[in-house]
Amino acid sequence: MLEDLAALGSGFAVALQPQNIALMVAGIVLGVLIGVLPGLGGANGIAILLPLTFALPPVSAIILLSCIYWGALFGGAITSVLFNIPGEPWSVATTFDGYPMAQQGKAGEALTAAFTSSFVGALVAVVMITFLAPLVAEFALKFGPPEFFAVMFLSFACFVGLSRGSPFKAVAAMMFGFILAGVGMDGVTGQMRMTFGSIELMRGIDFLVVVIGLFGLSEILVSIEEGLRFKGQRAVITLKTVLRTWAELPRHWWLFIRSSVIGCWMGITPAGATPASFMSYGVARRMSKDPNGFGKGKVEGVVAPETAAHAAGTSALLPMLSLGVPGSPTAAVLLGGLIMWGLQPGPMLFVEQKDFVWGLIASMYLGNVVGLVIVLACVPWFAAILRVPFSIIAAVILMVCAIGAYTVNSSEFDIVLMLVFGVIGYVMKKLDYPLAPLVLALVLGDRTEEAFRQSLLLSEGSMGVFFSNWLVGGIMTAGLAVLFYPLIGRVLRALSPRAAAA
Amino acid sequence: MSATHPELIGTVATAERGPSLRAMEIATAVLLMAAGGIAMADSVRVGMGWGADGPLSGTFPFWLGVILVLASLGNLVSALRMRAKPGSFATLGQLRLVATVLAPTAAYVALIPFGGIYVTSAVLIAFFMIRFGEFRWRSAVPAGLAASLLAFMTFEQWFLVPLPKGPVETFLGF
Numbered sequence: 001m002l003e004d005l006a007a008l009g010s011g012f013a014v015a016l017q018p019q020n021i022a023l024m025v026a027g028i029v030l031g032v033l034i035g036v037l038p039g040l041g042g043a044n045g046i047a048i049l050l051p052l053t054f055a056l057p058p059v060s061a062i063i064l065l066s067c068i069y070w071g072a073l074f075g076g077a078i079t080s081v082l083f084n085i086p087g088e089p090w091s092v093a094t095t096f097d098g099y100p101m102a103q104q105g106k107a108g109e110a111l112t113a114a115f116t117s118s119f120v121g122a123l124v125a126v127v128m129i130t131f132l133a134p135l136v137a138e139f140a141l142k143f144g145p146p147e148f149f150a151v152m153f154l155s156f157a158c159f160v161g162l163s164r165g166s167p168f169k170a171v172a173a174m175m176f177g178f179i180l181a182g183v184g185m186d187g188v189t190g191q192m193r194m195t196f197g198s199i200e201l202m203r204g205i206d207f208l209v210v211v212i213g214l215f216g217l218s219e220i221l222v223s224i225e226e227g228l229r230f231k232g233q234r235a236v237i238t239l240k241t242v243l244r245t246w247a248e249l250p251r252h253w254w255l256f257i258r259s260s261v262i263g264c265w266m267g268i269t270p271a272g273a274t275p276a277s278f279m280s281y282g283v284a285r286r287m288s289k290d291p292n293g294f295g296k297g298k299v300e301g302v303v304a305p306e307t308a309a310h311a312a313g314t315s316a317l318l319p320m321l322s323l324g325v326p327g328s329p330t331a332a333v334l335l336g337g338l339i340m341w342g343l344q345p346g347p348m349l350f351v352e353q354k355d356f357v358w359g360l361i362a363s364m365y366l367g368n369v370v371g372l373v374i375v376l377a378c379v380p381w382f383a384a385i386l387r388v389p390f391s392i393i394a395a396v397i398l399m400v401c402a403i404g405a406y407t408v409n410s411s412e413f414d415i416v417l418m419l420v421f422g423v424i425g426y427v428m429k430k431l432d433y434p435l436a437p438l439v440l441a442l443v444l445g446d447r448t449e450e451a452f453r454q455s456l457l458l459s460e461g462s463m464g465v466f467f468s469n470w471l472v473g474g475i476m477t478a479g480l481a482v483l484f485y486p487l488i489g490r491v492l493r494a495l496s497p498r499a500a501a502a
Numbered sequence: 503m504s505a506t507h508p509e510l511i512g513t514v515a516t517a518e519r520g521p522s523l524r525a526m527e528i529a530t531a532v533l534l535m536a537a538g539g540i541a542m543a544d545s546v547r548v549g550m551g552w553g554a555d556g557p558l559s560g561t562f563p564f565w566l567g568v569i570l571v572l573a574s575l576g577n578l579v580s581a582l583r584m585r586a587k588p589g590s591f592a593t594l595g596q597l598r599l600v601a602t603v604l605a606p607t608a609a610y611v612a613l614i615p616f617g618g619i620y621v622t623s624a625v626l627i628a629f630f631m632i633r634f635g636e637f638r639w640r641s642a643v644p645a646g647l648a649a650s651l652l653a654f655m656t657f658e659q660w661f662l663v664p665l666p667k668g669p670v671e672t673f674l675g676f
Contacts, residue, residue, distance in 0.1 A: 052661050168576035172534050175570035179541045179563060186548075186559040193559060194544045217607070224603045225596040391635030395627040396649060398607055403619060403653065407663055412615045419611045423604070430591055431523075431530055449562045457556045 004134050011358030014059055015366050023056075023064040024363060028371045029378075031071015036079055036382050038223045040397055041089075042072035042313075042330040043439070044215040047208040048404030050337050058341040059359040065337060066317070066360060067367045069330050070122065073273070073313045074375045075382065077114035077306055082107060082383050090273035090309040093281040097294060097301025104297050108241035111379055116249060117256070117303045119372045121311035124260035125267065126364045129318050133350070133361075137322040140347035145454035146465050148324075148346075150475035152448045154482065155325050158269045159437040161485035169433045177438035180205045181445020188453065200413040207336055207442040209405045209414045210421050211329070214435050216401040217422025220394055222429055237379050245299075252303055255284055259304045263311025267327050268319055273312040280308030314364065321357060322347060325444065329436050332443040520590035520597060527581035531574045538570030602633070618668030624650040 014020065034045035046065050053061035076091030081098035094114060101110035143151070160170045183194045184204025195201040249256075259280040266276035284304035285294040294301045316327030317334070324345035326332040338345045343353055350357055375382070385393075405418035428435060441448075459465035467473040481488070545560030545567060552558070592600070610626045628646035631637040637645075657663045658676070667676060 052663065055661075166577070166580070168573045168580070171573035172531075172570060172577060175566050175573060176534060176537060178566045179537065179570065182541070182563045182566070188556075189559045191548050191559045193548055193563060194541060196544075221600050221603060224599050225592060389631075389635045389637075391630045391633070391637070392627065392645065394603070394634070395630035395646075398610070398626065399619075399623040399649065399653065402611065402614065402623070403657065403665060406614075406619065406665060407657075410664070412666060415611050415614055419608060422607075426600070427526070427530060431527060433530075452562055453557050461552045461557070 004130065007354055007358045008130060008362060010355070011360075011362035012366075014355055014359035015063065015362040020060055020063050020359075020363065021366075023060055024067045024367050024370055025374070027064045027067025028071040028074075028367065028374050031068035031073075032075035032078070032371075032375060032378075032382055033071075033385065034068060035072035035075020036385055037393060037397065038085070038219060040400070041215055041219070042069050043333050044212045044401070044404075045072060046330060046333045046337075047211040048216075048400060048407075050208060050333065050340065051404075051407040053337070054341075058338075058343060058353075059356045061341060062334065062337065062356070062360050063363040063367070065334060066363065067371070069313065069334070070364075070367050070371050071374075072330075073122070073310050074115060074118055074371050076309075077111065077118065078375070078379060078382055079386065081110045081114060081302070083386055085386075090277045090313065091305070092274070093277040093305035093309075094302055096281065096305075097296070097298050100295070100297035101299070101302065106297065108237045109245045109299065110297075110302050111237060112242050112245040112376065113249065113299050113302045114306045115372055115375050116246065117259075117306035118310040119368055120256050121260050121263050121307035121309070122314045122364070122368045125264050125311045125314035125318075126361065126368070128264055128315060129321070129364070130361055133318050133322045133357075136318070137347040137350040140323050141351075142471070143347070145451045145458065146468065146472045147475065149448065149451035149455050150466060150472045150479065151323055151325055152444055152451065154475055154479035155269070155319070155327075156437065156441070157479040157483035159434065159440075161482035162269065162275075163434060164275065165432050165434060167486050169431075170437050173428065173433045173435065174437035174441045177441030178445045178448070180210065180438075181207075181442045182449070187446065188450075200411070203409065203411075205417065205442070206408050206414065207439065208333070208408045209417050210442055211333060211439055212401050212405050213418040213421025214425035214428075214439065215329070216397065216404075217418060218425030218429060220397060221422065221426040223390075224394070237376055242376060248299070249303070252300060255300055255303055256307055258283065258287075259307035260311045263308035263313075264315045266308070267312035267315030269327070273309040273316070273328060276312035277305035277309040280304045317364075320345070321349060321360070324349075324447070326440065329439045332440050336443050520593040523589055523591050524581055524584045526591040527584070528578060531578040531581055535571050535574040535578070538567040538574060541567035541570065606630070606633075614666055616668060618671055619666045620650040620654050621668055621670050623653065 015024075030049075031042070031045070034040040034042065046068055049065065049068065053064060056064070073090070076086060077094055077098070079085045080091040080094040081102050084095050084099040086092040086095055098110045098114060101107065156174060159174065160167045163170050179194070181204075183201055185191070185202060186193050192202060262280045262283065263273070263276045266279065267273065281301065281304050284300055285291050288294065288300060290298075313328065313330070316331040318327070320326040320331040320335050324335065324347075326335045335345050343349065343356065401418060402415050405414045406412065408414055425435060428438075455465045456462075459468070465472075466476050541563050545564035548560040549558040550560035550564040606626065606629055610622050613622045624646035626646070627649050628639070628642040631642035631645060632639055635642075653665075657665050
């Protein structure tokens with residue numbers, strides 16, 4: 001433990017270098033912009049900028065990109081409160097009470113509450129990462145290929161078992177992602193798979209291009225369809241508003257704790273920030289003394305989802321850092337970045353890349369403090385962006401997406417691919433196919449397959465290797481239980497009335 | 503921006519016409535099944551099962567294909583069981599709006615290899631501003647050019663990342 005604190009101290013020394021502080025501020029500002037603009041979000045914003053970070057040392061690059069992530073988490077709240085447009089999926093629940101508050105002239109209070117809650121949620125999650133991630137990583141050092149496959153199986157099973165939508169759709173989206181990951185040259189045997197003689201496909205389908213299409217272009221299409229009119233409330237946050245709101249917030253300490261716990265839990269299991277914010281909002285309303293006040297501008301209705309969303313968004317980095325299994329699409333893109341910078345994600349990161357890991361963790365503390373100050377000070381400017389006509393914003397975002405797709409591999413074919421995935425994403429969104437499992441499968445596909453193959457090599461082809469000891473067997477059993485949880489739940493419900501009758 | 507025409511108000515069925523959700527669900531499930539089938543077929547081609555030195559290349563994708571086909575079958579069955587009309591995928595008006603954005607975007611992507619990314623981007627931005635923003639061309643064209651120039655400075659000069667260039671850039675000596 002003491003060792004970790006010392007490591008964190010040297011991490012702060014890395015994060016506090018002037019260049020890294022500058023990148024932190026730049027990242028937060030860019031991130032808030034990305035969070036405010038429709039069609040740009042954490043995942044595809046980072047995907048677009050990733051190819052531009054090669055010139056930086058990995059720790060500076062990850063500080064820049066993770067700060068974009070924090071900024072995007074903050075930024076989503078601005079549009080939710082002022083414009084009733086969730087800039088990010090996880091800020092949908094914030095609109096329920098944030099926008100009514102703004103309509104009542106309490107926009108400043110709502111935004112201060114939202115930003116402060118985000119900050120608290122993130123802080124709780126970072127503290128948890130600081131103490132838990134090294135332990136998880138140390139434990140995971142014992143993992144062999146079967147255990148890694150089991151961990152990935154468990155996290156993919158979570159998508160199916162814990163999602164609110166159709167489990168078949170989650171499985172279909174996931175398998176589609178895995179198959180896309182398999183396109184191109186097989187790294188083990190050198191054979192071409194699913195390329196059908198196309199030279200462009202031999203390189204494989206880059207997940208960054210897919211992310212830009214799925215989350216960028218398709219978002220523009222969905223926004224257009226809904227006929228975007230940005231008509232928002234104005235907000236100026238004065239120091240007085242901030243202090244008055246801060247004086248009131250400690251009364252909700254229990255809500256903060258509960259929402260942070262929900263967020264952390266949902267972030268580590270790859271359920272993600274969006275369900276966490278909804279769940280936290282729902283629990284807050286159910287446990288409130290005044291549940292009917294929710295939806296009409298209650299500050300608790302802003303605190304609960306924002307705390308949980310930020311806690312989930314941050315803690316999604318815990319499995320990414322310690323196991324190499326990301327907890328959210330944005331964490332998946334960051335993980336892809338690690339691989340591109342030549343770092344091997346997984347528990348060895350804590351042993352071999354101490355500076356990198358602890359620099360990142362220290363930057364999470366600092367980045368969220370910087371972020372809170374920036375968003376509180378600059379809200380009117382960020383809100384002004386949405387007063388730029390949508391025709392300009394949409395066209396510029398399309399250009400940025402095209403450039404982003406091209407820069408990944410300097411390939412014009414990738415721009416076409418981006419367009420195709422934009423349309424696929426549009427249809428999938430309209431039909432409630434979840435996009436997160438697709439992206440995670442695409443990012444983790446190669447490593448999942450590698451773990452699977454190595455496991456089978458160990459056992460000479462017997463699937464029994466996945467149940468060969470208590471550790472791997474336990475994880476696999478947990479995965480199977482989560483996977484069939486919807487089915488088990490249905491069976492139990494079918495049995496219970498009979499039991500009650502008897 | 504509802505596309506409901508005044509003369510159609512009152513006849514809900516007409517106003518909300520568009521491809522049905524059921525048809526889109528079925529089509530998507532069938533397409534994903536086909537994708538799974540392709541993965542399986544290609545995996546059989548490269549070889550699946552146990553080879554001389556471990557699992558063959560096609561083994562993992564083959565089973566992924568099998569699961570994709572099965573899951574899509576599940577989606578297909580639940581789509582077919584939607585007997586009542588639960589609404590449309592998107593109204594014709596909405597689809598028309600999407601098409602008015604998608605078509606110029608597709609043209610933009612198609613023209614990038616020939617015109618380079620800067621000129622086409624300027625045209626795209628100016629077009630969007632005139633078509634959707636009701637700007638005059640006098641303000642739209644300079645705005646498009648300014649955005650392109652900014653992108654050019656950022657990528658070619660600052661980040662030193664070359665982007666696709668066309669005849670105009672060649673003419674200007676880049």
